[in-house]
Structures are given as C-alpha cells and as structure tokens.
Amino acid sequence: MGDCSFGITGKDFVILASDMNAGRGIIKMKSDENKIRALGPHLAMAYGGETGDTEQFTDYVERNMRLYHIRNHNALLPPAASAWIRRQLAQSLRSRKPYAVNLLLGGFDTTTSLPHLYWIDYLGTKADIPYAAHGFGMYVALSTMDKWWFEGMPKEKGVELLRKCINEVQSRIVVQFNFNCILIDADGVHQLDLSASDPIADLSRAPEKAEVEVPNPIIAAPA
Amino acid sequence: MALFAPPPMYADPTMAADKQHAFNPYSENGGSILAIAGADFTVIAGDTRQSEGYSIQTRYARKVWQLTDRCVIATNGFAADGNNFVKRIKQRLEWYEHAHQKQMSIKAIARLTQTMLYGNRFFPYFAYVILGGIDEDGTGAVYSFDPIGSYEREACRAAGAAQSLIQPFLDNQIYFRNQTPAPGAEPFVPGRLPLSTVLGLVIDSFTSATEREIAVGDGLELYVVMKKGRTTDDLVGSDNLIKNMQVQELGALGEGGSERTFLVSLPLKRD
Amino acid sequence: MGSPMEYNGGSVVAMVGKDCVAIATDLRLGQQSIGVAYNFDKVVAVNDKLYYGLPGLATDVYSLREHLRFRVNMYRMKEEREITPKTFTHLVSSSLYEKRFGPWFIEPVVAGLPQPTELDPHPKPFISTMDTIGCITTPKDFAVAGTAADKLYGAAEGLWEPDLEPDDLFETISQTLLNAVDRDCLSGWGAIVHVITQDKVVTRRLRSRMD
Numbered sequence: 127m128g129d130c131s132f133g134i135t136g137k138d139f140v141i142l143a144s145d146m147n148a149g150r151g152i153i154k155m156k157s158d159e160n161k162i163r164a165l166g167p168h169l170a171m172a173y174g175g176e177t178g179d180t181e182q183f184t185d186y187v188e189r190n191m192r193l194y195h196i197r198n199h200n201a202l203l204p205p206a207a208s209a210w211i212r213r214q215l216a217q218s219l220r221s222r223k224p225y226a227v228n229l230l231l232g233g234f235d236t237t238t239s240l241p242h243l244y245w246i247d248y249l250g251t252k253a254d255i256p257y258a259a260h261g262f263g264m265y266v267a268l269s270t271m272d273k274w275w276f277e278g279m280p281k282e283k284g285v286e287l288l289r290k291c292i293n294e295v296q297s298r299i300v301v302q303f304n305f306n307c308i309l310i311d312a313d314g315v316h317q318l319d320l321s322a323s324d325p326i327a328d329l330s331r332a333p334e335k336a337e338v339e340v341p342n343p344i345i346a347a348p349a
Numbered sequence: 350m351a352l353f354a355p356p357p358m359y360a361d362p363t364m365a366a367d368k369q370h371a372f373n374p375y376s377e378n379g380g381s382i383l384a385i386a387g388a389d390f391t392v393i394a395g396d397t398r399q400s401e402g403y404s405i406q407t408r409y410a411r412k413v414w415q416l417t418d419r420c421v422i423a424t425n426g427f428a429a430d431g432n433n434f435v436k437r438i439k440q441r442l443e444w445y446e447h448a449h450q451k452q453m454s455i456k457a458i459a460r461l462t463q464t465m466l467y468g469n470r471f472f473p474y475f476a477y478v479i480l481g482g483i484d485e486d487g488t489g490a491v492y493s494f495d496p497i498g499s500y501e502r503e504a505c506r507a508a509g510a511a512q513s514l515i516q517p518f519l520d521n522q523i524y525f526r527n528q529t530p531a532p533g534a535e536p537f538v539p540g541r542l543p544l545s546t547v548l549g550l551v552i553d554s555f556t557s558a559t560e561r562e563i564a565v566g567d568g569l570e571l572y573v574v575m576k577k578g579r580t581t582d583d584l585v586g587s588d589n590l591i592k593n594m595q596v597q598e599l600g601a602l603g604e605g606g607s608e609r610t611f612l613v614s615l616p617l618k619r620d
Numbered sequence: 621m622g623s624p625m626e627y628n629g630g631s632v633v634a635m636v637g638k639d640c641v642a643i644a645t646d647l648r649l650g651q652q653s654i655g656v657a658y659n660f661d662k663v664v665a666v667n668d669k670l671y672y673g674l675p676g677l678a679t680d681v682y683s684l685r686e687h688l689r690f691r692v693n694m695y696r697m698k699e700e701r702e703i704t705p706k707t708f709t710h711l712v713s714s715s716l717y718e719k720r721f722g723p724w725f726i727e728p729v730v731a732g733l734p735q736p737t738e739l740d741p742h743p744k745p746f747i748s749t750m751d752t753i754g755c756i757t758t759p760k761d762f763a764v765a766g767t768a769a770d771k772l773y774g775a776a777e778g779l780w781e782p783d784l785e786p787d788d789l790f791e792t793i794s795q796t797l798l799n800a801v802d803r804d805c806l807s808g809w810g811a812i813v814h815v816i817t818q819d820k821v822v823t824r825r826l827r828s829r830m831d
Contacts, residue, residue, distance in 0.1 A: 516774075520802065527798040
C-alpha cells in the first residue's frame with residue numbers, strides 16, 4: 127500500500143515505473159531499492175506489497191519464466207506470462223499463507239509487435255489495460271492518465287505522461303518517492319534515466335548505457 | 350470454600366458494561382412510496398403493508414395523506430415517526446390557515462417540511478418524505494426529502510424498501526434515460542406524460558415491486574391531485590378502470606381553490 | 621475488506637424471448653470505489669448456442685472460467701458432441717459445490733438455446749442462475765446477478781414481457797441493464813449484449829454513462 131507504480135503503453139513500447147522506497151511502517155530504510163524486475167528479453171514487472179513476499183514471489187516468477195525459455199527456446203509471450211502469474215497468485219490466495227504481492231506486468235509481443243500491460247493484484251485479479259497504477263498512484267494519477275493518454279503514443283509522450291503522474295504523486299502524497307523506470311520495446315528492456323532532460327534521445331544515442339540485466343541472457347544456438 | 354469462589358461479576362469493571370442494554374428508539378417498517386408529476390396533475394402512491402423484519406404488523410396502514418386541496422404527503426421508514434410527522438405538519442397547516450385565511454402552497458409546505466425535519470437534526474424523524482401536488486402556476490410538483498430535511502423538486506421519485514427496484518424503471522420511463530428519440534422526432538420532455546400512462550406506470554411499478562420485495566404488497570393507495578378545471582374523464586371514466594380498482598373523490602378541505610383530489614385504491618398480492 | 625461479492629463490482633442479466641435468449645453484462649472492473657478497467661467482459665461463450673456470465677470476485681471470474689473451459693473441452697472430447705445448456709448448468713453447479721466450505725465468490729448466469737433432438741424436437745430457450753455454492757434456479761423469464769441485482773430485478777420486472785422477438789429482446793435487455801447499472805456505483809462503464817438465435821448470435825457493445 128505504501129508502494130506506488132505506473133505502467134503506460136504506447137505505439138511500440140511499454141513503460142514501467144516504480145517507487146524506490148523500502149521500509150516498515152513509518153520508517154524508511156532505503157530510498158534506492160529497485161522494485162522492477164526483468165523477467166525475459168521483452169518482459170518485466172514492477173511490484174509492491176508485503177516485503178519478503180515480493181522478493182520471494184518475483185524470484186519464483188523470474189526463474190519459472192527462465193525455465194520455460196530454456197525448455198522451449200522461446201520466452202512466454204506477455205499474454206501467456208500474465209495468465210501464468212495470475213494463476214500463481216490466485217492459487218496462493220486460497221493457501222495457508224498467500225503471497226501479498228501487487229504487480230504491473232509489461233511486455234512487448236515480438237510476434238505481433240504490440241505492447242502489453244497487465245494490472246494484477248494479490249488476489250489474482252487481472253486487467254488488460256493501456257495504462258495502470260498501483261498503490262498511491264491509483265488515487266492521484268489515474269485521472270491524469272485518463273486525461274492525457276492517447277492511442278498510439280510515441281515514446282516521448284509516454285515519458286511526458288509518466289512525468290505528469292510522478293509530479294502528481296510528489297505534490298499530493300505526503301511520502302517522498304524516488305522513481306525508477308524502464309522501457310520495453312522491440313529491442314528489449316532498457317533503463318530510463320528520469321533525471322535526464324530527454325531520456326528517449328539518450329536511449330537512442332547510447333542504448334548500451336541503458337542495458338538492464340535480463341536473467342541469463344539467451345545462449346547463442348550452436349552453429 | 351468461599352476462598353476459591355470466582356470474584357463477583359461487579360468486581361470486574363469490564364463486565365459491568367456488558368450488562369447495559371442500549372434502547373433503540375427506531376424501527377424500519379418496510380413498504381414503498383412513489384410520486385410522479387404530470388403537466389396538470391400529480392400522482393402520489395404508497396402500498397399499505399406495514400412490517401417489521403419478517404412479520405407483517407398490518408395489511409392496511411396508510412402511508413399517504415391529504416394535507417391541503419393541492420398537496421398530498423407520503424412518508425416511509427419508521428411508521429411511528431412518519432405518522433407523528435404528518436400529525437405535526439397538519440397542525441402547522443391549520444395554524445397557517447387560521448392566520449392567513451388560505452391554504453399553504455406546496456412550495457411553502459416543502460420548505461416547512463425541511464425546517465421541521467432539520468429541527469430534529471440530532472434526533473431525527475426516521476422518515477423519508479415525498480410531497481406531491483399542484484404548484485402555484487398549476488403544474489404538477491413532486492418534492493422529495495431525506496430524514497433530516499435535504500430536499501429537491503423532481504419529476505418523479507420512489508422511496509422505501511423497493512426504491513432500488515422502482516427508481517431505475519422510473520429513470521427509464523419518466524426521465525427517458527438511455528432512450529433516444531427517432532431522427533426528426535420530438536425530443537423527450539419529462540413530466541408531460543398523460544395521466545393514463547402515469548397510472549399504468551405506477552401500478553406496474555408496485556406490482557413489480559410486490560413480486561420481488563417481501564416488504565411491499567397487500568394494497569395500493571394512489572392519490573391523484575388535479576389542476577382546477579382539468580377534465581377528470583381519464584380517471585373516472587369507467588373504461589379506464591382496472592379490475593378491482595376503486596376511485597373516490599375526496600371532498601375539498603378548504604374553500605376557493607378548485608383543485609380536485611381522487612383516491613384510487615386497488616389490491617396487491619398478499620404473499 | 622468488505623464483501624468479496626462487492627469488491628470488484630459488476631452485473632449480468634439473461635432473458636428469454638421467442639425462440640431466442642439474450643445475455644448481457646457491464647464492463648467495469650473496480651477495486652472497491654476505484655475504477656480499474658472498462659473492458660472486463662464477464663460473459664463467455666461455450667459455443668454459438670450457449671453463453672454464460674460470471675459476476676462476482678474478479679480473480680474467481682478468471683479461475684472459474686479457466687476451470688469451466690477445461691471441463692467443457694474434456695466433455696467435448698469424451699462425448700464427441702456439444703454440451704447442452706442444462707448439462708452445462710449442472711457442470712457449473714457441481715464445480716461450485718465442490719468448494720462448498722471455501723466458495724468461489726461468483727453467481728453464474730447461463731443462457732442457451734438447446735438443440736432439437738429426437739426426444740425433444742422443440743426445446744425451449746434456456747436460462748439458469750446459481751448462488752455461490754451452486755444452488756440452481758431456472759426461471760422462465762429472466763435471471764439477474766451481481767452488484768446491481770436488485771435494480772435489475774425492478775427494471776426487468778417492469779420491462780420484460782413474454783415471447784419477445786430477437787430485436788425486441790435486445791432492446792428490453794439493453795434498457796434493463798443500462799438503467800439498472802446507472803443506479804449502481806459498482807457496475808456500468810459500458811456493456812455488451814449477446815442475442816442468441818438458432819441461426820446466429822448478434823453481439824453488440826453498448827455505450828453508456830462512464831461515471
């Protein structure tokens with residue numbers, strides 16, 4: 127609940143942003159915690175919820191996505207990955223100790239060249255939507271996205287909208303947040319530096335600087 | 350062996366609180382009321398069942414009352430509060446008539462109702478009130494209130510146990526919500542339906558509510574207040590009578606105003 | 621957390637017509653008072669003569685839908701024929717009762733046109749509904765479920781009449797749904813209506829109030 131994350135889809139990309147706070151109750155212990163995890167070459171999620179559950183669950187998801195990739199030589203596409211993750215949460219919900227993890231799953235479908243964004247909560251509720259928020263973002267920034275989001279957004283507009291949302295959170299919510307942001311497109315998962323004046327231009331100028339560690343990068347097939 | 354006896358209950362301060370019984374001055378007596386305004390008439394209706402929980406206290410208890418020649422009141426919620434509120438408002442109307450030698454207008458009765466309800470802000474009458482009648486320029490008027498006196502003039506309003514069943518139907522049939530006139534046709538204007546249509550809608554509303562809501566049924570009392578000089582053929586004409594429906598004209602309460610009030614009663618299902 | 625049946629919101633209604641049935645749902649998915657999505661379809665086709673709707677807790681909408689898809693596919697492979705509306709209703713009912721003491725928070729509504737057989741050459745249009753643990757009701761007129769159930773009962777009771785032709789049934793079910801969900805905070809945000817006849821299914825998306 128103390129968390130805050132955003133997801134925005136555009137013409138050929140999806141942006142995920144998450145706050146970087148870690149702590150318990152009113153005490154903040156870290157303000158540089160990365161709460162976005164790459165799950166594959168074109169898949170990542172921003173997560174929040176009960177500390178401990180979050181790390182356990184994201185590790186579990188990440189390794190299973192990797193296992194599927196190794197076994198089938200193809201990563202799960204975003205719709206299939208969303209269904210698998212949702213099911214894990216739904217089954218966990220009726221177990222002795224459910225995972226309390228909310229997440230935004232973003233991915234780029236390389237077969238159709240379409241971006242995907244899924245809003246998933248700890249109950250296993252899944253919504254397939256063009257823009258989404260979790261935590262505080264739901265209260266203050268959903269309306270901002272309703273107003274400014276449009277179909278087929280270019281990357282620059284996506285970042286602009288994300289900045290509007292972050293601004294809303296920072297001006298309306300008492301808790302102070304730093305934000306961590308990634309962008310997924312046909313080329314994979316990239317880090318976005320929101321402190322830069324034009325992170326998209328920086329990305330196209332030096333993509334190697336924006337690399338995100340993807341679990342066990344694809345092993346080249348033997349010739 | 351008193352040494353091993355448990356301490357008396359009064360010795361434990363936490364137990365003392367459990368012995369207190371809160372008196373609840375309110376009850377909920379079911380039933381539903383409804384009013385619809387026309388161009389030159391208003392229909393105010395209520396069922397006659399009075400219940401508490403799953404028990405029917407009586408199959409005939411009035412919820413609708415004639416106040417003046419051009420105003421009728423309906424109350425719903427806690428019957429004792431509703432009845433007492435009507436009694437008090439009738440007294441205030443009598444005083445007004447003695448002081449001013451005329452009956453109070455529905456607009457003024459509406460404001461009086463607000464003041465009286467809000468006067469009990471911290472121990473409210475648990476009554477949802479609807480006023481129906483003819484306003485000063487001869488148009489049908491409906492005023493609806495919450496128990497502490499918030500009010501609004503509307504074209505129609507349902508209240509009570511079957512409010513959630515009836516109001517969406519009225520939104521559709523009276524306010525024409527989610528309906529679009531055919532291209533080139535007249536736009537829909539709420540509050541202009543003929544009496545026969547309105548009567549049909551009111552009776553349908555109550556038979557529907559009776560079908561699905563256990564707190565509604567037994568009988569329907571329907572007051573029609575008509576503007577002076579308006580024809581009464583569409584109500585008293587024998588071909589307009591539904592089976593078992595009775596129409597009776599209520600005599601004038603005051604002098605001068607020639608608005609006419611009719612009481613239509615018909616049975617509803619008793620199960 | 622409040623009632624699981626009211627956590628996400630949403631409503632479904634089904635109606636019987638003359639040789640046709642209709643089923644309709646709103647499209648809202650919420651988290652209590654916050655609207656999250658306006659594309660959450662709660663009605664699913666089993667085949668082109670049988671549809672069902674699952675209003676209730678959204679996570680269970682997915683889980684039960686996945687479960688039923690699996691069971692219907694197994695039925696199809698084993699029996700080499702399509703499931704009838706009545707059999708499907710009992711399949712849903714037993715799936716719900718299996719979780720008697722930790723239920724799916726769903727009140728399903730089923731609508732279908734049974735196919736003529738030698739034993740029953742003129743089958744009647746079929747609708748049914750269940751509570752969360754699978755107690756079946758098979759109304760002759762209409763079935764409602766979800767957070768706007770009371771409003772749907774009132775609107776349907778006032779608007780529905782016997783033997784409606786497909787076009788009139790569409791109008792009736794649409795007006796019933798729209799006017800009911802407009803008075804419900806937790807339902808609305810668009811709607812989808814399916815009218816099933818022997819030769820085709822007509823699916824229409826309705827524009828509605830978005831508040």
